[in-house]
Amino acid sequence: MPTLLVKDATIVTQDAKRRVVRGDLRAEEGVITHVGPIAPQHADVVIEAKGDILLPGLVNAHTHSPMTLLRGLGDDLPLEDWLRTRIWPAEKNLTRSDIEAGTDLALLEMTRTGTTAFADMYFYADATAECTKKAGLRGLIAGTLVDFDTPEHKYGSLRDATRKFVQRWSGHPLISPAIAPHSTYTCSDETLDFARQLRDETGARIHTHCSETRFEVQDVLQKRGARPVGVLEKHDLLRDAVLAHCGWVTKEEIQTLSRHAAHAVHCPVSNLKLATGGTMPFMEMLDAKLNVALGTDGAASNNTLDLIETAKFAALVQKQHRWDARAANAQQVLDAATRGGARALHTGSGALEVGAPADLVLVSTRAPHMAPLHDPVSTLAYCANGADVRATIVAGRVLYLDGQHKTLDAERVIARANEAAERVASSAGLR
Numbered sequence: 457m458p459t460l461l462v463k464d465a466t467i468v469t470q471d472a473k474r475r476v477v478r479g480d481l482r483a484e485e486g487v488i489t490h491v492g493p494i495a496p497q498h499a500d501v502v503i504e505a506k507g508d509i510l511l512p513g514l515v516n517a518h519t520h521s522p523m524t525l526l527r528g529l530g531d532d533l534p535l536e537d538w539l540r541t542r543i544w545p546a547e548k549n550l551t552r553s554d555i556e557a558g559t560d561l562a563l564l565e566m567t568r569t570g571t572t573a574f575a576d577m578y579f580y581a582d583a584t585a586e587c588t589k590k591a592g593l594r595g596l597i598a599g600t601l602v603d604f605d606t607p608e609h610k611y612g613s614l615r616d617a618t619r620k621f622v623q624r625w626s627g628h629p630l631i632s633p634a635i636a637p638h639s640t641y642t643c644s645d646e647t648l649d650f651a652r653q654l655r656d657e658t659g660a661r662i663h664t665h666c667s668e669t670r671f672e673v674q675d676v677l678q679k680r681g682a683r684p685v686g687v688l689e690k691h692d693l694l695r696d697a698v699l700a701h702c703g704w705v706t707k708e709e710i711q712t713l714s715r716h717a718a719h720a721v722h723c724p725v726s727n728l729k730l731a732t733g734g735t736m737p738f739m740e741m742l743d744a745k746l747n748v749a750l751g752t753d754g755a756a757s758n759n760t761l762d763l764i765e766t767a768k769f770a771a772l773v774q775k776q777h778r779w780d781a782r783a784a785n786a787q788q789v790l791d792a793a794t795r796g797g798a799r800a801l802h803t804g805s806g807a808l809e810v811g812a813p814a815d816l817v818l819v820s821t822r823a824p825h826m827a828p829l830h831d832p833v834s835t836l837a838y839c840a841n842g843a844d845v846r847a848t849i850v851a852g853r854v855l856y857l858d859g860q861h862k863t864l865d866a867e868r869v870i871a872r873a874n875e876a877a878e879r880v881a882s883s884a885g886l887r
């Protein structure tokens with residue numbers, strides 16, 4: 457594997473001391489071997505940073521990649537109407553080829569905007585895993601479990617298919633197969649028990665939606681006698697689980713999640729757009745030492761996969777909600793976007809230090825909105841956006857550099873996604 461040298465960068469290390477240093481970063485065999493001034497000068501691949509900001513790869517800890525095809529197809533609707541009148545009809549006829557087209561579009565966008573690893577949950581997980589492998593990103597990719605037929609499987613064969621998917625991808629260097637019981641409002645006790653069994657049998661992780669809306673919490677409480685966190689705890693599904701949203705959790709539930717070393721994924725843009733009401737208790741979670749990561753959720757409810765934008769929203773929504781400008785500061789949201797996500801996905805990255813995987817993002821400081829550079833962490837959280845990304849690197853391999861995608865044919869991916877989206881929308885009668 458070629459050696460990599462990023463020269464003369466403003467390195468936001470995100471290490472334990474949160475050091476910011478000016479210097480070089482070198483990687484060999486996909487692992488960081490030097491961070492700081494005066495790296496050995498020879499390398500197969502040299503990137504001249506010229507002072508631009510180098511930071512650990514961003515981690516999108518909750519999304520549904522193929523939903524890029526449904527981007528803009530049902531805006532400005534309440535969540536239940538949005539699902540019933542737009543998303544579910546459109547999803548009905550999805551084919552494996554559509555999923556590939558949508559996933560590739562998501563991978564193109566994530567690579568372009570600095571995401572190096574993501575947690576995904578959708579139908580045709582195998583297709584998403586294949587596309588991700590080819591594009592070279594890291595993926596915690598989950599086979600979805602629900603109590604009804606999906607576009608891919610009849611209900612009766614869903615469990616076997618999920619088991620096969622997990623077995624097929626176990627041990628892959630970039631793809632970690634996961635199990636996604638969709639939520640406590642779409643999965644019966646039997647389905648939840650099966651998810652736990654499969655986790656225990658295979659070591660695959662659990663990824664699920666949890667306490668996104670007040671309606672969900674009330675509905676689950678009424679039907680199952682416990683709130684979503686309680687139901688998941690009863691089925692022993694919280695341990696090391698990746699839990700999307702957690703917008704309507706109590707202080708007691710935060711303690712429960714922390715005790716089980718679960719990971720809460722804040723998806724502020726999707727929550728604001730769908731008006732889910734509850735604001736995730738981000739500060740209380742940090743106080744309880746609960747790991748917090750950031751997610752975009754699917755592009756149908758965001759409508760982008762720009763994690764830098766999500767970090768800014770995460771900070772702002774907390775400040776507004778708490779009437780406290782000190783809440784969710786720049787360092788805390790950057791931590792969630794990098795260290796928190798890496799911990800949730802077990803990537804081993806999250807900090808630029810010797811021995812860590814070389815998952816890196818280089819952010820340009822050339823645009824007017826990026827000057828002056830008083831505080832690189834503040835600039836990343838409040839000034840930057842995905843379009844400022846110059847380079848995205850996973851395990852020392854350059855996936856994107858200065859406008860060029862190395863693993864994806866951008867023009868072809870966009871054209872194919874447009875065609876697939878058109879077909880999906882018209883076959884659902886939404887055009």
Ligand SMILES: [Zn+2]
Nearest residue numbers: 665700753754
């Ligand atoms: Zn979701």
